[in-house]
Amino acid sequence: MIILKDVNKDPKKLEDVHSIVASILEQVKIEGDQALIELTKQYDRVELSVLKVPRKAFQKAYELVSGETIKSLEFAAEQIKYFAEHQLACLQPLKRCEHIPGVTLGHRLVPIKTCGAYIPAGRYPLPSTALMSIIPAKVAGVDKIIACSPPSKEFGTIHPAVLVAMDIAGVDEAYCMGGAQAIGAFTYGTESVPKVDIIVGPGNKYVTEAKRLVSGSVGIDMLAGPSEVLIIADESVPAQFVAVDLLAKCEHDPNSIAIFVTTSRKLAEEVQKSIKEELKTLGTAELAARTWADNGKIIIVDSMDEAVKISDELAPEHLQIMTENDDEIAGQLCNFGSLFIGKTAPVAFGDYVSGTNHTLPTLSCARFTNGVWVGTFIKVSSVQKVSMEGASRLAGVCSHLAGVEGLLAHQRSAELRRGY
Known part of the structure; x- marks a missing residue:
């Protein structure tokens, strides 16, 4: 049995991250804005005079982003909004039920008042995460949505593509800050940054540890680990499809996990060859090759039933099925963050444009929880009248x-x- 690797399980590393994050949170709690400005200079190497992004910065961001990028973000936003609205339609208030005469029960759907959306900024800007975090909150009816993202060294503030995405998604306020200190600001509030009721969005190990430490003082969506994909495929799919989709996950992060499960030794060998070929021309080959070497796995099974069993035990973040009997196999699977059915449904579509959310449970947490969705921002509050x-x-x-x-x-x- 293969267990998904939790890269944060080294006790010494956990202790170091914990102590650093605890110190940062305490500094933000005591010093407020000044701590955020100092920590941004220390960790992001950018000096800020103000944290809140002014309206004119959003307007300028549109000038710095290509028209094609703006149209693409609008396309993705519309699809994400469409899906969130249809999810919301599935949630209904329970106005009256009466099993015992005189005892009337029900529940109300109450949107959370304020939300803080954390938009990470690592090797590249992540405008897609701004859409995924803000739009479901907007559709849910959250009163005030504020977002943050670390500054780009090139622009001295949030990357313009992320600002445009925030604006298209309908953000109310944006703040240039990142890391554990941003989580502290959302939790405690500062002179500039209002505290929120729930924090959503992925981040690095420091952001994740900060969310863990403040959970209970504020709501959080989940504690996310490195991104994962598990692909179940047979000889009906081209090996190149499998290879590229595995590498797409490997280029995320050196700790990303990519697993391929198949009944075909022939396909397994072809995928290995195809990976080598793709790496020759892939612009992110250095990272993808290292990640595949460290965290990539190919599992050959005797039957699709065995493949289903392995998948459900691993409960991957992203689960992709490319077989002759996609729908039949999909119906047997239970544990996954998001399911992609068919050879024309790559995970990349879900990351950007299909409409489902890409903030999903990792490290086998899909056994008991789900990703961010419109319901993340809605409380189901019981009501009774006697x-x-x-x-x-x-x-x-x-x-x-x-x-x-x-x-x-x-x-x-x-x-x-x-x-x-």
Whole structure:
């Protein structure tokens, strides 16, 4: 059995990250804006005078981004919004149900008031993550959506492509900040940055550790690890498709995980050859080759049933199926962050334009949770109304159970309603 590697399990490294992040959070909590400015200079090598991005910076960003990029972002935004709206339509308030006369139950769908969207900036700007984080919150009805991203050294502020994406998505405010300090600002608030009710968006190990430490003081979407893909394929698919889709995951990050499961030794060998060929011309070959060598795996199984079993045990972030019986196999799978069915449905589409979200559970967490979606930003809050008749039916049982637990004021509270 192959276990997805958690790169943060080294105790010494965990201790180092924890102590650094805890110190940063405390500094932001005490010093506010000044800490954010100093930490941005220290870690991002950019000196800021203000943290909030002014409206004119958004307008200038459109001038710095190509028309094709703007149109592409608008296309992706429309598709993400379309899917989020249809997801929202599946959620319905429960206005009235009555099993016992006089006891009316229900629930309300209550949007979270404020959201902080963290948009990482590593080797490249990530405008797609701005769309994925902000649009579902907007569709859910969040009152105020604020976003942040680390500064680009080239521009001295958030990369213009990310600013344009934030604007297209409908952000209310944006702040130039990143790292654990940004998570601290969203959690505690500073002179400039308002604190929020929930923080969403992926980040590096310091951002993830910061989210772990502040969870409970603020809501978080999840604790994300390195990106993953598992591909199940047979000889009906070209080896090149599998090879390129594996490398697409490998170029993300040196800790990314790419696994290929197949019933065909022939296809496995062809994929290995195709990977070597693709690396000869791939612009990100150095990173992709190193990641594949360190974290790439090919598993040959005796049957598709075995492939399904392995996949469900690993519960990958991205699961891709390319076989002669895609729909049949898809119906047997349960554990995945996002499922891509068919040889014309690569993970890249989900990362950008198909409309589903790309902020997904990793490290086998898809066994018990899901990725960011419109429901991430909605509370399902229960409501009850009890008439005198209903109270008379509930009071006796409630009183008895409260007595069993030794909660005498609870018991008294119920008794007061008996026959009121």
